[in-house]
Amino acid sequence: MHRKNTGWAGVKRIGIDEISKRKGHQNFATVIGDVEAGKLIEVIDSHQQEDIIEILKQQPIEVRAKVEEVSVDMWGGFPKVVKKVFPNAVVVIDRFHVMKLVNEELNKIRRQSGVSDRGSKFILLKNGKDLTAEEKTKLEEILKRSKRLGKAYEWKEEFRAIYEQPLTVEEGKRQIQGWLDQARVVYSEASTTIRNHLDGISNYFRNRTTSGAMEGINNRIKLIKRQAYGFVNFNNFRERLLACFSD
Structure with missing residues (x-):
């Protein structure tokens, strides 16, 4: 199913990071942010390379082709994701x-x-x-x-x-x-x-692109999680996050 998300329009530089879905658990979600605007543009209920690629490929190729730089850490999977999803982007290690x-x-x-x-x-x-x-x-x-x-x-x-x-x-x-x-x-x-x-x-x-904005995004996500006392349903969690960052 195509995931409705208009946050990608005109985005040239993004950051990819991970957050723990529950405190103390090795259970991660992947967070995509517009590092120039400091805005969240996607949350994926997985840290697995193939899952991330599958979700991101739901964005039209003309949108993905506009991304020029993707700032990531040195986790092995992220550079591979960039290569598969963003044809014109270079990987920038934060x-x-x-x-x-x-x-x-x-x-x-x-x-x-x-x-x-x-x-x-x-x-x-x-x-x-x-x-x-x-x-x-x-x-x-x-x-x-x-x-x-x-x-x-x-x-x-x-x-x-x-x-x-x-x-x-x-x-x-x-x-x-x-x-x-x-x-x-x-x-x-x-x-x-x-x-x-x-x-x-x-x-x-x-x-001089960095993932610095991702720290601010992740901190805001943690605050939203605390205010909501956790989310049982990931899709509801995702929708809430995207809505909060679209203000």
């Missing part, structure tokens, strides 16, 4: 998911280095340019204790700085490859994942 990957490995290195001071994790993961004078002093003390942690922190900041520059896709790709060649000695896990998704990560530099 920069915040990539930075999260680097930060998680940095935090692991912090623990391995025996740094457990109160607030040390926060200071190491915070953007260096946003640190207060007091935090900078604390950071210097922390980094003196471990050469490996010091290099890891330096490379984290270098990686973040790449994203801040006005680069072309090719320039961005070259800079990330250069970073990988150096940083892999410390960031073994993150560098492997980044290398495997390098094209999608580099596509960020086309238009």
Whole structure:
């Protein structure tokens, strides 16, 4: 059955994400949002690749052909969905998911280095340019204790700085490859994942598209869920969500 949904008109950049349907359950729905407008355009009662493709293909090809960029995390299924459903779109791996990957490995290195001071994790993961004078002093003390942690922190900041520059896709790709060649000695896990998704990560530099708007959409969905005390019927839940975002 064709799913009535007019939210797709003229949409060029979308984000695909997942939400848990019930708290504490590994039971996910897939959320599609217009990242430019910050609006929800579809909710799918599945996290399975084939189900997502089947539902999205119910939109006319002329609508799907207008989508130019799809921002996703590095979950294996989403890029395949984009390829099957949106013929003219490129996959953009969300920069915040990539930075999260680097930060998680940095935090692991912090623990391995025996740094457990109160607030040390926060200071190491915070953007260096946003640190207060007091935090900078604390950071210097922390980094003196471990050469490996010091290099890891330096490379984290270098990686973040790449994203801040006005680069072309090719320039961005070259800079990330250069970073990988150096940083892999410390960031073994993150560098492997980044290398495997390098094209999608580099596509960020086309238009600096991110899934940032998806966080706002997901937070609003959670609020609607709480206000409704949960939905037994998914179709009713979907209709309610789409109606709330069409205001």
